[in-house]
Amino acid sequence: MVKQFFTRFIKLSSFICIIVFINSTFVISQNNDAPKLDMTVNRGVIKPISLAIPSFIKESGANSIISRELAKVISNNLDSTGLFRSIPQTAYVSTPLSFNTPVQFSDWSIINADVLVLGAVGLKPDGRLEVKFRLWDIAQQKEIGKGKKYFTNSESWRRISHKISDTIYTRVTGEGAYFDSRVVFVSETGPKDNRTKRLAVMDQDGANFKLLKHPPSLVIAPRFAPSSNKIIFTGYETGKPRVYLMDLSSEAITPLPELKGMSFAPRFSMDGTKIVLSMTQNGNTDIFINSLDTGIKRRLTTNSAIDTAPSFSPDGKSIVFESDRGGGQQLYIISTEGGEAKRISFGKGRYATPVWSPRGDLIAFTKIKERKFHIGVMRVDGTNERLLTTSFLDEGPAWAPNGRVLMFFRETPGKAGAPSIYSIDISGRNLRKIKTSSFASDPNWSRILN
Secondary structure (H helix, E strand, C coil): CCCCCCCCCEECCCCCCCEEECCCCCEECCCCCCCCCEECCCCEEECCEEEECCCCEECCCCCHHHHHHHHHHHHHHHHCCCCEEECCHHHCCCCCCCCCCCCCHHHHHCCCCCEEEEEEEEECCCCCEEEEEEEEECCCCEECCCCEEEEECHHHHHHHHHHHHHHHHHHHHCCCCCCCCEEEEEEEECCHHHCEEEEEEEECCCCCCEECCCCCCCEEEEEECCCCCEEEEEECCCCCCEEEEEECCCCCEEECCCCCCEEEEEEECCCCCEEEEEEEECCEEEEEEEECCCCCEEECCCCCCCEEEEEECCCCCEEEEEECCCCCCEEEEEECCCCCCEECCCCCCEEEEEEECCCCCEEEEEEEECCEEEEEEEECCCCCCEECCCECCEEEEEECCCCCEEEEEEECCCCCCCEEEEEEECCCCCCEECCCCCEEEEEEECCCCC
16 A cells, blocks of 8 residues: 655646655656646655756846855755755856847756756946846746846845745745745853853844844743744843843844733734733743733633643634643643633653644644654644654754744753754755854744845
């Protein structure tokens, strides 16, 4: 019997996509003559799409370095997904000399390119960069969608490369965009027993690293607002955990008002109008919802157990959280209107840090079992649990804007152990370490930037 491991859609409508399922002889192939195939793959072997990205053609006033770097960043972005493979430029038979020169498809098919990205960059009289590109299907000898053109200042060329990467990715795979996004995290320096922790932000690929200004006290659990111009985090400036808001433009910090006792583990609702968090009052820890417009807080759970790590569903109607109310650390879902919480995790081990996918169909979590840590996903009713990673310490999953990729942090054991940020596809494929300027933990992904 053929074993199937379907969990997510991959749409490769114009290109050869070969998927071989492990422990079976079943092979699915697709070409342009076949109907469009919607499928989700887990534990399979995917033949990446071969991509040719010459350096962008340098037009009037353009910088040669930027023309090369645009192509390099796009190539790195797409290669990082595991669904694409960039062909080295040394293998090219020819290099386009003009943006409008007809494509010599035979020169690209001979090196087995599936897709050609043809781009150009020039400098306008007002000092702005003009960046344009076109995407070609080599086998069908036709353009994929319409070409795009961007105008930006010279310092923003990298963001344009992310936007172009997103366009290519969505047109070829049918998945949502995620390259033009940022990550907030905790930057860690110093020895393990005396580590300095600072809030920091970076592009999703690790570039444009920036430390944020805040008091020199412990900070944990930074989370982006949906608008991506604010973050919320837990700080220990007073010696006890308290939730703070930071405006990323001014880096001004304000404590969340009307919160008494200890407050921690905050997250925004998808519309940015509310915050869900844990509060400890009179020795009991429960889930509260706080309105940012009115400042009114509402207690959601009243159990004598420890209820923490809440996360809103995309529609704002439910919250997933962890609780030891059943005698062990498990995951529960409760309506934002209150009522009885429903347990959704039933596997062996303990469950923590649940996060609802932006697509609404999955919940990511940390699992601790037999002295190992795992990052996993399950459906919102608790079925189809799958563990994607295993190590000495994997923790704190965070969703990409498209719900396809997870980031988390992994800490190595021993006296010299230190955390690093990793990413992995929700199929369990393509585990990657993200390059950072320091030790790094507790990442959180922004939405696509405006």
